[in-house]
Amino acid sequence: MLALAADSGQDYQAPIQIVRDPPKGLKTFDEMLSGQSLRRLEPHQHLFHQGDSDRNIYRIESGLVRLYRILSDGRRQIISLRFAGDILGFETALECHCSAEAVTHVTLRSLDQNSAYRRLRDEPALARQMLSLLSQELENARSQIAVLNRRSAIEKLAAFILELHRRQGESGTVDIPLSRTDIADFLGLTIETVSRNLTKLRARRIIELPQIQRLVIVDLDCLEALAGGECEDW
Amino acid sequence: MLALAADSGQDYQAPIQIVRDPPKGLKTFDEMLSGQSLRRLEPHQHLFHQGDSDRNIYRIESGLVRLYRILSDGRRQIISLRFAGDILGFETALECHCSAEAVTHVTLRSLDQNSAYRRLRDEPALARQMLSLLSQELENARSQIAVLNRRSAIEKLAAFILELHRRQGESGTVDIPLSRTDIADFLGLTIETVSRNLTKLRARRIIELPQIQRLVIVDLDCLEALAGGECEDW
DNA sequence: CGAACCATTGACCATGATCAATGATTGTGG
DNA sequence: CCACAATCATTGATCATGGTCAATGGTTCG
Numbered sequence: 312m313l314a315l316a317a318d319s320g321q322d323y324q325a326p327i328q329i330v331r332d333p334p335k336g337l338k339t340f341d342e343m344l345s346g347q348s349l350r351r352l353e354p355h356q357h358l359f360h361q362g363d364s365d366r367n368i369y370r371i372e373s374g375l376v377r378l379y380r381i382l383s384d385g386r387r388q389i390i391s392l393r394f395a396g397d398i399l400g401f402e403t404a405l406e407c408h409c410s411a412e413a414v415t416h417v418t419l420r421s422l423d424q425n426s427a428y429r430r431l432r433d434e435p436a437l438a439r440q441m442l443s444l445l446s447q448e449l450e451n452a453r454s455q456i457a458v459l460n461r462r463s464a465i466e467k468l469a470a471f472i473l474e475l476h477r478r479q480g481e482s483g484t485v486d487i488p489l490s491r492t493d494i495a496d497f498l499g500l501t502i503e504t505v506s507r508n509l510t511k512l513r514a515r516r517i518i519e520l521p522q523i524q525r526l527v528i529v530d531l532d533c534l535e536a537l538a539g540g541e542c543e544d545w
Numbered sequence: 546m547l548a549l550a551a552d553s554g555q556d557y558q559a560p561i562q563i564v565r566d567p568p569k570g571l572k573t574f575d576e577m578l579s580g581q582s583l584r585r586l587e588p589h590q591h592l593f594h595q596g597d598s599d600r601n602i603y604r605i606e607s608g609l610v611r612l613y614r615i616l617s618d619g620r621r622q623i624i625s626l627r628f629a630g631d632i633l634g635f636e637t638a639l640e641c642h643c644s645a646e647a648v649t650h651v652t653l654r655s656l657d658q659n660s661a662y663r664r665l666r667d668e669p670a671l672a673r674q675m676l677s678l679l680s681q682e683l684e685n686a687r688s689q690i691a692v693l694n695r696r697s698a699i700e701k702l703a704a705f706i707l708e709l710h711r712r713q714g715e716s717g718t719v720d721i722p723l724s725r726t727d728i729a730d731f732l733g734l735t736i737e738t739v740s741r742n743l744t745k746l747r748a749r750r751i752i753e754l755p756q757i758q759r760l761v762i763v764d765l766d767c768l769e770a771l772a773g774g775e776c777e778d779w
Numbered sequence: 780c781g782a783a784c785c786a787t788t789g790a791c792c793a794t795g796a797t798c799a800a801t802g803a804t805t806g807t808g809g
Numbered sequence: 810c811c812a813c814a815a816t817c818a819t820t821g822a823t824c825a826t827g828g829t830c831a832a833t834g835g836t837t838c839g
Contacts, residue, residue, distance in 0.1 A: 409687070445681060725817075738794090781820085789832080791830085800819105
């Protein structure tokens with residue numbers, strides 16, 4: 312993550328630092344968003360559509376949102392999954408280049424883009440947070456390129472499971488709030504391949520599947536080796 | 546592209562606009578870079594390595610640079626290709642998450658990151674340009690995800706050729722400053738598949754290959770249909 | 780209970796990876 | 810300048826992975 316240090320009041324501009332929690336005492340998206348009212352979305356409701364000129368910044372308070380594009384041949388590509396705590400919408404240009412849709416029940420707060428951007432001039436912390444969020448997003452997207460490209464189905468699945476695991480606090484149990492179709496569209500596979508490889512992971516005692524949308528990691532090391540592409544004989 | 550309008554001197558903060566050329570009269574990366582001396586790199590020389598804490602922003606004046614990662618199993622994934630006019634390094638965090646290497650002879654100018662970032666506070670145009678560059682990069686990365694994932698080799702190749710074409714002024718002739726290995730590592734294919742599909746495109750009179758690193762587009766419409774995934778019977 | 784939807788499993792096939800051989804191009808030293 | 814090596818590209822043969830088509834099983838909801 313890229314962010315500029317902002318020890319308010321100091322003149323010295325420190326080199327870039329990891330700033331998970333934005334600096335106190337300055338306006339940030341978080342503070343501006345926290346003042347907004349909570350909205351609820353049903354599954355399949357959209358935050359915005361590809362081609363819209365949506366003028367809002369959103370923070371997801373709970374639930375899961377998918378960003379996707381419809382390709383010219385009609386196929387759907389899920390670009391990114393956004394979890395509770397994630398901010399989105401800050402990167403949209405004049406026109407949204409993808410659609411955002413609630414996967415589960417979602418609660419979120421939103422903020423008018425212009426009112427936020429108008430403060431960029433006076434609130435250096437806002438610009439820094441925005442840069443930080445964007446470079447984090449860029450890093451995510453590039454990681455996804457590396458994972459998705461040139462990897463077998465089982466490696467993609469392993470990486471996907473680990474990502475969900477990481478986002479859910481690494482408890483060993485992973486909720487899968489997505490359908491197999493969603494997973495397939497995210498990983499660039501078919502539902503059959505997703506299903507077959509989940510079965511394969513279960514058969515090899517790497518995971519358990521107590522419920523259809525719940526997964527228990529049995530052999531974390533092996534899963535990580537798979538995701539890293541270090542398993543030769545698979 | 547996301548960028549904030551900045552008609553300097555006006556108080557009104559206009560809604561977001563496409564700003565290809567940054568506003569005049571304010572410091573931008575471009576102006577700051579133009580004052581820097583020209584450096585030359587031989588092919589295979591690195592700008593920075595994965596894991597480095599490189600503290601520079603670069604603008605490529607001529608030549609081609611590849612950003613890549615080495616995966617844990619030793620495979621190389623080319624994340625992005627950067628052409629003349631492109632700026633890079635502004636997105637690096639404490640630690641570079643990929644390596645940057647000259648593919649061809651490269652000339653570039655570089656700028657110390659800290660000296661640039663120190664001015665973010667006083668130069669709103671700089672922050673805007675940086676946001677603009679980052680969101681452009683993010684858009685590029687997401688497009689690449691859509692292209693690379695769930696596409697046949699020939700679709701990937703068609704998209705790749707069109708991207709080169711677009712970056713080179715759409716003259717109908719495309720220079721391919723990369724080896725087949727580079728193309729393969731970028732598209733997540735093997736060199737054999739790249740070679741075979743180039744041959745296939747040539748056999749179907751969609752392209753000509755007068756030289757190994759030069760390509761002429763014969764049937765642009767067909768190439769675009771392929772890249773868009775609209776050809777059923779291929 | 781039945782319908783609709785989703786997930787799993789199987790059979791078959793197409794695409795692309797792998798292994799291997801041959802050409803083409805470039806660069807080096809005699 | 811040529812011979813040779815080294816590197817890169819092309820082409821072929823074979824095989825494995827994943828896509829497609831189809832049938833079955835499970836879950837949810839009216």
